[in-house]
Amino acid sequence: MKGFIALMSVIIVSIILLGLALSGxxxxxxxxxxGLDQESYRQAQALARSCANEALLxxxxxxxxxxxxxxxxxxxxxxxxxxITTLNSTATQKEVEIQTSANYHSAFATLxxxxxxxxxxxxxxxxATIPVVIQAAY
Numbered sequence: 001m002k003g004f005i006a007l008m009s010v011i012i013v014s015i016i017l018l019g020l021a022l023s024g025x026x027x028x029x030x031x032x033x034x035g036l037d038q039e040s041y042r043q044a045q046a047l048a049r050s051c052a053n054e055a056l057l058x059x060x061x062x063x064x065x066x067x068x069x070x071x072x073x074x075x076x077x078x079x080x081x082x083x084i085t086t087l088n089s090t091a092t093q094k095e096v097e098i099q100t101s102a103n104y105h106s107a108f109a110t111l112x113x114x115x116x117x118x119x120x121x122x123x124x125x126x127x128a129t130i131p132v133v134i135q136a137a138y
Contacts, residue, residue: 040106041109044102044107045109047074047102048100055098055100055113056113060117063120063121067081069083078102078103082110083098083099091122092118092122093117093118093119093122095115096116096117097112097113097114098115099111099112099113
């Protein structure tokens with residue numbers, strides 16, 4: 001009877017230790033994927049910012065530039081200039097809202113930027129301020 005109790009104790013302790021080892025290794029395995037998801041999201045954000053910068057460049061080169069769901073290829077990746085909407089306009093400048101989006105692996109990011117663009121034909125350029133709102137979607 002003593003041997004049976006010892007054997008059962010060893011089996012129970014072994015099952016508990018096996019469960020702890022299994023849960024620890026599973027946690028480590030899935031934490032690697034969380035890090036990968038975060039990196040994918042950072043890449044998607046960078047792509048969306050790149051599209052916004054491209055839209056600003058296009059507006060600087062062509063004051064009347066307007067885009068709607070325009071695909072941009074950056075190396076092997078792609079992003080979209082979803083829209084450029086004029087919010088306010090005067091004779092010398094306009095306030096525009098630029099919306100961009102990007103998808104990198106399983107991560108999706110959208111960016112909304114509001115910029116004040118001065119008409120280059122109206123005189124001396126002034127310093128611009130650009131408030132940026134980043135909207136995230138996983």
